[in-house]
Amino acid sequence: xxxxxxxxxxxxxxxxxxxxxxxxxxxxxxxxxxxxxxxxxxxxxxxxxxxxxxxxxxxxxxxxxxxxxxxxxxxxxxxxxxxxxxxxxxxxxxxxxxxxxxxxxxxxxxxxxxxxxxxxxxxxxxxxxxxx
Amino acid sequence: xxxxxxxxxxxxxxxxxxxxxxxxxxxxxxxxxxxxxxxxxxxxxxxxxxxxxxxxxxxxxxxxxxxxxxxxxxxxxxxxxxxxxxxxxxxxxxxxxxxxxxxxxxxxxxxxxxxxxxxxxxxxxxxxxxxx
DNA sequence: CATCGTTATGTTGAGCAAAACATATCGCGC
DNA sequence: GCGCGATATGTTTTGCTCAACATAACGATG
Numbered sequence: 001x002x003x004x005x006x007x008x009x010x011x012x013x014x015x016x017x018x019x020x021x022x023x024x025x026x027x028x029x030x031x032x033x034x035x036x037x038x039x040x041x042x043x044x045x046x047x048x049x050x051x052x053x054x055x056x057x058x059x060x061x062x063x064x065x066x067x068x069x070x071x072x073x074x075x076x077x078x079x080x081x082x083x084x085x086x087x088x089x090x091x092x093x094x095x096x097x098x099x100x101x102x103x104x105x106x107x108x109x110x111x112x113x114x115x116x117x118x119x120x121x122x123x124x125x126x127x128x129x130x131x132x
Numbered sequence: 133x134x135x136x137x138x139x140x141x142x143x144x145x146x147x148x149x150x151x152x153x154x155x156x157x158x159x160x161x162x163x164x165x166x167x168x169x170x171x172x173x174x175x176x177x178x179x180x181x182x183x184x185x186x187x188x189x190x191x192x193x194x195x196x197x198x199x200x201x202x203x204x205x206x207x208x209x210x211x212x213x214x215x216x217x218x219x220x221x222x223x224x225x226x227x228x229x230x231x232x233x234x235x236x237x238x239x240x241x242x243x244x245x246x247x248x249x250x251x252x253x254x255x256x257x258x259x260x261x262x263x264x
Numbered sequence: 265c266a267t268c269g270t271t272a273t274g275t276t277g278a279g280c281a282a283a284a285c286a287t288a289t290c291g292c293g294c
Numbered sequence: 295g296c297g298c299g300a301t302a303t304g305t306t307t308t309g310c311t312c313a314a315c316a317t318a319a320c321g322a323t324g
Binding site for chain 2: 008015016017018092097099111115
């Protein structure tokens, strides 16, 4: 087996673009929706993800603006100070984009295994290949 | 059909990591190998890709260092000033990583189509869906 | 009507990767 | 041995994202 290749691992980033805007949706926003869905609060979601509230808020702003979709129902004031929940559209994005991402992840793993196999077998018969 | 979704397109980045090094190989280095293979020169390849020679050289340095593989045969001096060609290993990386990338690209497109379909059909029977 | 916790939003600073700039080295051919 | 064109490599500038900081608005509740 070709040494060195064992330590290597594939990584990928997936996102959606729309014209000028570099990334209208991707893993970060997906995680954010997920956290909001679990916590019922934008600030709590931000803290959970280890990002600033400022960034979380800005991300949502950009996503909703670019997609022209209302992802969240947000409310200020009240006993709890406020709350945020996903709209039906938001839930749909969370669910379906998650599936999309999972499918790509699966393909990357499979493609990587194929690649590994090809990189290794391509040297069969090269001599000096002492097995374990 | 849900409006807005037509303008959206999926993008992805794929790369290989090894421990501490963030990216030991990816699309940029693949393109670079490809251009070197076509031009027979590192500087010509850099110009072709619109990147500085400094960056191209550094990328090769990092890749060869992290992978512990000799990707290029480089020569200085001579009438032409110098030249650079891919080693057999270099050609193998070019070919096989290209296939890996192509497979992932295909999966992304397919996954995106599935996603699009799900995002659109999920609203059938919602009323107000006046066709073109 | 004062309090409290959350949403809302502008502003400034820090960190990092790429671009830009600057030289040095090599070696064949004339 | 001088020149040309490509490789080799250190240094400086910049540009962009995210973190950090600061402050306002909101509104149910006691």
